[in-house]
Amino acid sequence: KAGVTQTPRYLIKTRGQQVTLSCSPISGHRSVSWYQQTPGQGLQFLFEYFSETQRNKGNFPGRFSGRQFSNSRSEMNVSTLELGDSALYLCASSLAGAAQGYEQYFGPGTRLTVT
Amino acid sequence: DAKTTQPPSMDCAEGRAANLPCNHSTISGNEYVYWYRQIHSQGPQYIIHGLKNNETNEMASLIITEDRKSSTLILPHATLRDTAVYYCIVRVASTNKLIFGTGTLLAVQP
Numbered sequence: 655k656a657g658v659t660q661t662p663r664y665l666i667k668t669r670g671q672q673v674t675l676s677c678s679p680i681s682g683h684r685s686v687s688w689y690q691q692t693p694g695q696g697l698q699f700l701f702e703y704f705s706e707t708q709r710n711k712g713n714f715p716g717r718f719s720g721r722q723f724s725n726s727r728s729e730m731n732v733s734t735l736e737l738g739d740s741a742l743y744l745c746a747s748s749l750a751g752a753a754q755g756y757e758q759y760f761g762p763g764t765r766l767t768v769t
Numbered sequence: 770d771a772k773t774t775q776p777p778s779m780d781c782a783e784g785r786a787a788n789l790p791c792n793h794s795t796i797s798g799n800e801y802v803y804w805y806r807q808i809h810s811q812g813p814q815y816i817i818h819g820l821k822n823n824e825t826n827e828m829a830s831l832i833i834t835e836d837r838k839s840s841t842l843i844l845p846h847a848t849l850r851d852t853a854v855y856y857c858i859v860r861v862a863s864t865n866k867l868i869f870g871t872g873t874l875l876a877v878q879p
Binding site: 658685687689696697698699702704709710712742744746748757758759760761762763765 | 803805810811812813814815818856861864865866867868869870871
């Protein structure tokens with residue numbers, strides 16, 4: 655079974671631009687979560703989508719948004735990029751709702767560099 | 770804030786068991802303990818998780834104390850490829866939200 659895939663793997667953008675990152679979960683997984691990893695702040699939760707609905711949101715500004723499609727694929731968008739948005743963006747997918755205690759599988763990440 | 774406390778680093782000799790401790794004294798009754806590891810610049814890799822009982826899979830064993838305030842991840846025969854940052858995470862109840870701490874850098878020595 656194919657793992658979580660993220661595209662693109664690497665991206666360079668300029669301050670003020672916007673960016674869209676894509677995540678394809680493992681087949682059959684309905685939950686997709688997004689995380690930001692930086693050397694200073696570590697791994698931080700951005701948001702989670704389940705059945706096309708945002709279920710949880712971390713403490714990030716409104717410039718960070720996401721959505722999930724009916725096939726469970728998810729995208730996250732960052733508008734008006736800042737230098738501090740340079741990070742590894744990771745998505746993780748899970749089979750179902752949290753109550754069942756399913757494991758979450760991470761993709762390889764998208765390395766975003768803002769210049 | 771992370772609900773777990775881990776030592777920042779540990780060493781282990783190749784072929785020996787690696788025992789990684791984690792404290793989660795404020796864990797709630799319906800919160801799971803998850804372990805992940807991350808090799809430099811890769812996505813975190815799921816290892817194991819548990820609620821109350823000890824768990825074992827092909828990668829590791831998870832020992833959870835009876836009061837659930839701490840746990841230990843055991844890698845039975847560490848190899849050089851097990852060198853990574855290991856994260857102990859308490860998953861927020863009724864969500865898939867994982868709050869990562871700073872983890873333990875495990876260095877397996879030849």
